Amino acid sequence: MSPIFEKVKLHSKENLPFVIYRKPNSRTIIGVFQVNDHLYFSENFKEEAFIFSSFLGDKPIVFPIEHSEVKFAAPHLVDGNDEKNLQTKTNEAEREKFISLVQSGINAINEGTFRKVVLSRVEAVDVPNFDIEVVFERMLQHYSTAFCYCWYHPKIGMWMGATPERLLQAKEKSFNTMSLAGTQTFQGNDVVSWKNKEREEQEFVTSFIVENLKNQASDVQLSTPYTTRAGNLLHIRTDIEGTLNEDSNLKNVIDILHPTPAVCGLPKNIARDFILKNEGYDREFYSGFLGELNLNINTNEHETDLYVNLRCMKVGDKVAQIYVGGGITKDSNPEAEWEETVNKTKTMKRIL
Incomplete structure (x- = not known):
């Protein structure tokens, strides 16, 4: 066992x-070990800490560096299961429930309630012999381009994930973020065609970010949308960068970006209300955000690097709760949306 484990x-x-x-794409595992069991919360995003925020964004939890030990390690990559042979069983009751939820979302869009909503579900998987070291290193093996983590607080629980989506990276006044949406299963080729529904969904996210940052930033530049791979899934991605205005600050930008249309919908507040009323469960930290706040722990520079908490699970006593969702627009097909969530569950099932 390595010293960090x-x-x-x-x-x-x-x-x-x-x-x-x-x-x-890093070869370094970073560990932040808080020296007490206190729950610290961020009030203004000015702490040097590792931050973990819920979907609702209220009372983000921080592990302050001043109250923590930091350790580094190189990953010991283990052989994982062959992802092509992963089989899943369909729970018909859950399937019908989710399809009905998606149809409700489509109906609301057609009625003009909102343009897009992101709907999700949670699936329980038995993990009678859970081993944190094996599972975490298998995650590193399968998802080299993702932000991989295991987070634990005795008063909250344990969460793990391998997210492909950055919420925000900021250093001094420069920042970059991304617009990520649309999903296809990787079939051995990154050159794929995207349907109008998927392109429109991704454009919603891009437009929202650019429009809402215009009063906080200048010199905002966008890449051309391109296909990016995260494990066995493909997405459409646009890179966005710019310079924050002198009167802007980190809290302003995070409040604007979170939750993005990629995890909530558009308009944001109306879509969020629909989610809270109709999903039927508490997302907790799923589709929240996490990462380094005001400190690059590896280089000791003043930098923030935050990721959206996707492809994640909450690990309990011999059971893991896997969270998955998808963006719903007027062109969505409920059956296809169910299949998309099934494909997304394989991210965590593969490493379990």
């Missing part, structure tokens, strides 16, 4: 908070 096991045994994570 010895520290993880010790912290777990002593019921102390920690997070271990690896940034996209």
Whole structure:
């Protein structure tokens, strides 16, 4: 067992908070180990800390660096299961429930309530022999381009994920973010065709980000939309960068971006109300955000690097709750949306 996982096991045994994570395309695992079990919350995003925020964004939890030990390690990559052979069983009751939820969303769009809504579900998977080291290193093996993490607080629980989506990276006044939407299963070729529904969904996200940042930033530049791969899934992505205005700050920008139309909908507040009323469960930290706040822990520079909490699960006593969702527009097909969530569950099922 590597020293960083010895520290993880010790912290777990002593019921102390920690997070271990690896940034996209990095060869370094970073561990932040809080030295007490206090729940610290961010009020203004000015702390140097690792931050973990819920979908609703209220009272984001931070592990302050001043109250934590930091450790580094290189990943020991293990052989994972062959993703092509992964089989899943359909729960007909859950399938019908989700299809009905999606149809309700489509109906609301057709009635003019909103233009897009992101609807999700949670699926329980038995994990009788869960081993945090094996599961985390298998995650690193399969998802080299994702932000991979395991986060634990004794008063909250354990969360793990491999998210492909950055919410915000900011250094001094420069920032970059991304617009990510649309999903296809990877079939061995990154050159694919996208339907109008998927292109429109991604354009909603891009337009929202650019429009809402115009009063906070200048010199905003966009890449051409392109296909990007995250594990066994493909998405449409646009890179967005710019310079924050002198009177802008990190909290303003995060409040604008979170939750984005990629995890909530458009208009944001109306879509969020529909989600809270109709999904039938508490998302908790699914589709929230997490990452380094005001400190690049590897380089010790003043930098923020935050990711949307997608492709994630909450790990309990011998059971893992896997969270998945998809963007719904007027052109959505409820059956196809169900299949998209099934494909997304494979991200976490593969590493379990």
